[in-house]
Amino acid sequence: MLKLLPQVRSSFPPFWETVRVQIIEESLDHPHPFNALSYTWGNVGRGPPNRKVIVETSEGQRDLRIYEPLETALLSLVNGRTAELPLFIDQISTNQADNDEKASQVKLMGEIYTKCERVIVWLGPSTPHSDEYFTFASDICSEGVLSRVMGPNVGHFREVFDAVMDSTVDVGGVVREDRDDILRLVRLYGHHYPIRGAVDVLGRPWFNRLWVIQEVCLAPQVVFTCGSSSLCFDCFRAGLLFYTIWNKPFIRTFQQRKAIHQESSFMSLYDLVIKYSVNEDGIKVGAKLSEDRIFGLLGLARADEIMDGMKVDYNNVRNTYTMFAALAARHNLDVLLFSQKSDLDGDLPCWVPNWSISCLRTPYGYSNLTTPVFSAGGSTISQPPIADLALGKLTVQGFSVDRVNRVGVHEIQRDVANDSTEQIYYPSFVRFLDEINEFLGSARKTEGSRFQDAPDQQLHDEAAIRLTDGGLSARQFPDTFDPTTAQDTLWKIHRNVYRVGQVEMNAELKRQSYSVTRFIRTVGIVPWYWVPASEVDVLRLCATNPIRAAWKWVEAACDFVTDMVGVVLASSALQLTAWFLHMKQQYYDSVDLAAANHKEVFRHVGLDSEHMGTREWMLYTSNLYRAIGRRLFLTERGYVGLGPEHMENGDAVVVLVGSSVPHILRPDVETDAVVGSSQTNVGHEGKVSSVEPRWSYVGEAYCDGIMDGELLREGRLDYVQFHIF
Template structure:
């Protein structure tokens, strides 16, 4: 539906649903414009389109309008028996056939969802014991909310909460109070309820990219599933409380090993909801001035990197769908433009260029092979495929980076074509030998000769370190630092703490390096090697040893781009051009050492 000519972009179109008469009556509503800066009170709907087929009809201002079955089902559940309900619904309030209007309204969606008094998250009709799931979420969440758990979600009080949940002082009053809540919650977590929770988290809403910003921007978000409702805050607090309970009481609940395995498998299936809660909490913290919130690059990593990637019908919406919640959208200058909906390559090129120009060169770590989008340059991430985490990924987005391969400022070079990225940097060396791919293994707790693949991996790296030493090149600051390479390389110089956070490797890893007997340190060392999965050990002509992408070849170059935290592998092409291959760990150059040993060069990536 087009906007009246006398309406500015400061207005939004709202829908008022008439009260229900009979259950099967045709749904009737009227639409009207209201100023966005001072709107009539309204709720916004967050839901999924499912197949997207417009098969159902409703009456809008007396005329028939076709909508999806999923929306019609939602409207029947949400309409009030005796009062009109005012809603903003994209399917009705935006002309879906008008790309220009879609772009304009998508650009306003951030303001629309912020302005709504509530965002109703429609998950679908009751099924798979969802009523039991919602009841447990609400019971546990309400008790945690009344105790004040949400007040600890600030930078100042977060350390106190960590002491409470880790039971640093079991006699502490707050610790005792909180774990009384946890103890009351755990009996509610039966296998039936766990299965219901897992099914709840598998609902289509949790798989779509657009709903992330709708949920994240809401001042108040309400999950609606069948006839049950629960606030987003209560759902978050319930999830966190039950998570703490599982961590503390896992060894006594459930009683049998078989039940434990089933329970943990089901509980891990709740993981997808964490992205939604984390993004919403970051946005709330940003609005309260507690931290900066999430940049577009950080959001793209949360949503599309690793196992729990969200889906979009049109590839361009992998970017457009999170612009409204990013803290740097205006600075990046990225505009929603559906005239490019068939040019995914250009959308991704321009997005990556904007992020790099804004100072985040290490988005390059997510430009991985093979490329599945036609025409996509080698240096541009493909958000429609499975993107693996960088080995230097940090869960805490505000943490300082592990490495600083370049101390220099970003050096962008103007190029005649936007598909070519020009960067200043340093050529480290040419790759001379490559070992086999480290496939990794989740069985990092196994020890001794039961874990042959792990020790074969260590042996490959050790052989390259011996070869490096035989070259007698002065590439390390000291002989003792050279000796450390053999245990730093397998874990990318990042070790795991007791809380499974990554930190720069210490000599504790040296002690665990060749452990063949059971021990926590050895298990954590093996776990740390999983960061380097899918990488190949290599050695350069001068003797630099590292781990690079699986698609690297002999003759590829290790380079450090100005402004980059990591080194990268590139492949020389004809005409002075280079193909970007991927990130690497290269021992001895991760902290800016190469810049005093090489002259600056120009690299044109295609």
């Protein structure tokens, strides 16, 4: 630990003071009181540390180099006398150049931050805006109202909040007293709220750093420091709560801290890793080293087999990620679903998730990060997977369903024109649904298919709906809405979405047909002056009646000019109308048609206004959005499903025991060359050769008809060992 000493002042006024410290060694078994510093390293990676620290030892002074942000923090703490106790500072207390020392210290981080007196959060130098926020938060906390509402009375905080937001809510007793006190605060301080200050503070890089999560969540007390201003954790939170300005990183930290200190609830290491690595709806929490995606969360994890089996090693990120995936697969084979690499030739084995990639998404077969929707492979792992870390091989038990012999070409696309991250491109959905009907038609002609000669059109229609979004809406509607009408409502919304796509497609085709270059061809009428007369007739007319011939040329020229002016006007009118509607939708979406005209407009284009924009509509379209980029596949035995966009003909659909969804695996080409293609093909009975091929992991799949463990219950397929590399 470091004891901060008075700084050494420079003899030259332009230069800053130099930090001076004394290093103290302590045992965590019986430590003296100490604090810990939580901060952002800043300019790491732009060269070696270049700011000098003077270390006082019994043998004299020694020099130590640190980065500038830490120097700024230490100088501020010395001047403000904020850190009178010794400090634990990871940049100095751990030799960052020694990976073995880092590994041993990282294992102790949870204990260090748990046993410290408090964590001092350094947000950086102050600004006029940040000073306004700290002053405001301090003032409203001095009233004592928020500390009472978020402290002793936190049990009915939600009821108080609802009463504050809605004056018609009838409350009494303590709830009413708390509500009235908060409303009084709003009247006194609301118009003084420093919005720019809150944005300034919450925009600091500290809030998006992975290591700070355990630093703040484990410490008994937390103090936020910005320049010379300080606030305790609850006061800092109260300032944000007062105006309900919240950002996701702070919400995440607050919830984790509350679970640990108020509920004594610790998550498994696996759940922590996916919680802080999956970032489909926001910016990924930052970590300088890829290994810290796991090591930076060890202090927050409860003891389990994954936690106990992890070895901290900063020398090989491949081994770290592979070891974690192997340990996680023994308990939850769905860890494979996070292996979402676009290619199969990366540094990691194809079955190992890369937690550091910029965008990891929630698996398609999950309603949230921890809740699977399906159970294709059952809920238990009968034979735990075996991992060979040296070879990067995972051996897992399962059975082959069938071989893919056709992959779709259409997919649901994002509406790039509107620059929307939650808007599907409806014309692409029309093409996608047409392809679904085509695939289902092919499945009905496949011998042994569950769709073969099916007389019930309802079976076809229900399968078509499930294939649009991977079966999510068909599961969620009966659980979320009225189960007696859920299926009928889903079908009507599905038909409306398809109709919206047709309307947009027809409108786009009409707009294109009114372009100047295509107008005449689209209309299909060829003007008389566009058809050349025979040379004999032209010569005869010019010779016998030159005046009439000249007048004919003038008439043709006038008709041509008149027609072209009409074409340009018609084309311009339509193009300007389309442009206006596009700009209105993109920038003035709130300026909508009058409510009285909605039903008439929808009826005019063949849409049912009853379901447009409802909760059911939003749920279905959000599920369609999750299916963007996936492609249809048809197997040799007539199974139809959705798979990754980079799947190919010849890939195998397999069900791994203990996994919630089927998977797409690809036989290794080199193995095929060695053992022969006949030994790696999946037969019509779903069996594979006794010679085990090497497989590559392609991605998760939805395969209609086997998502609830039907094949497990039938017991017609032989279990085999899949060796995935």
